[in-house]
Amino acid sequence: MADKNQLTPKHIAIIMDGNGRWAKQRHQPRFMGHRAGVKSVEKIVKYCFEKQIFVLSLFAFSSENWRRPTKEVSLLMELFALVLKQQVKHLDKNNVRLKVIGDISKFSSSLQKQITDGQNTTKNNTGLTLNIAANYGGQWDITRSVQNLASKVKLGELIPEQITEDLISSGLTTAELPDPDLFIRTGGEQRVSNFMLWQMAYTEFYFTDTLWPDFDEESLDLAIESFTHRERRFGKTSEQLEDSKND
Ligand code: IPE
Numbered sequence: 471m472a473d474k475n476q477l478t479p480k481h482i483a484i485i486m487d488g489n490g491r492w493a494k495q496r497h498q499p500r501f502m503g504h505r506a507g508v509k510s511v512e513k514i515v516k517y518c519f520e521k522q523i524f525v526l527s528l529f530a531f532s533s534e535n536w537r538r539p540t541k542e543v544s545l546l547m548e549l550f551a552l553v554l555k556q557q558v559k560h561l562d563k564n565n566v567r568l569k570v571i572g573d574i575s576k577f578s579s580s581l582q583k584q585i586t587d588g589q590n591t592t593k594n595n596t597g598l599t600l601n602i603a604a605n606y607g608g609q610w611d612i613t614r615s616v617q618n619l620a621s622k623v624k625l626g627e628l629i630p631e632q633i634t635e636d637l638i639s640s641g642l643t644t645a646e647l648p649d650p651d652l653f654i655r656t657g658g659e660q661r662v663s664n665f666m667l668w669q670m671a672y673t674e675f676y677f678t679d680t681l682w683p684d685f686d687e688e689s690l691d692l693a694i695e696s697f698t699h700r701e702r703r704f705g706k707t708s709e710q711l712e713d714s715k716n717d
Pocket residue numbers: 486487488489490491492530531532535546657
């Protein structure tokens with residue numbers, strides 16, 4: 471029998487898509503979909519810490535989402551600030567560590583302060599790491615790491631031959647986290663939309679038509695269930711995996 475990975479994923483990364491369509495179906499403004507989406511976030515975060523998932527990464531705002539109508543962007547920023555204000559204490563109480571990845575320098579100074587404070591308050595927590603990608607782009611993340619290495623080369627601290635995959639990884643925003651085991655995208659689109667490109671080199675992908683505001687504990691269980699039946703070969707053959715299991 472093929473070697474099945476029965477383990478629960480350590481790191482789950484989600485593109486929470488479909489808020490706008492959820493609202494449209496109800497003849498409501500798109501923003502109502504984002505508000506409903508926050509309820510799903512709360513549910514899924516709670517469920518992940520109960521299930522002892524190590525890292526939950528959520529794509530909240532991409533570096534491309536600035537292209538949306540100004541009104542929607544500013545409402546999203548307000549919602550982000552409100553959620554931080556309401557939730558940081560609660561996360562802290564539940565031993566959740568908040569981490570935000572992305573170029574937060576483009577946010578208002580008050581939102582930047584909330585993000586920094588939220589991370590500081592929760593930094594010693596040892597339960598779930600809630601990793602929020604905000605103004606994040608996978609290409610930005612890789613570019614930034616490579617730029618830092620290029621500066622070191624320029625200063626003579628490094629020679630180009632010393633640039634390895636590990637070195638590039640260690641300069642990414644996620645350096646201290648394991649790579650995602652399971653990637654979920656809700657809302658029916660089957661693309662990565664510039665999420666954690668480098669980190670997802672060997673991640674298992676799961677797509678569902680469920681719109682994010684409708685995604686609940688049961689939906690997450692289905693995704694995890696699908697993951698447990700995948701055979702993660704990392705380039706090897708099935709037979710090799712069987713053999714190493716019997717060692
Ligand atoms: C995802 O939902 C949330 C964000 C990008 C902030 P969308 O707003 O993309 O919803 P759809 O794809 O238009 O339905």
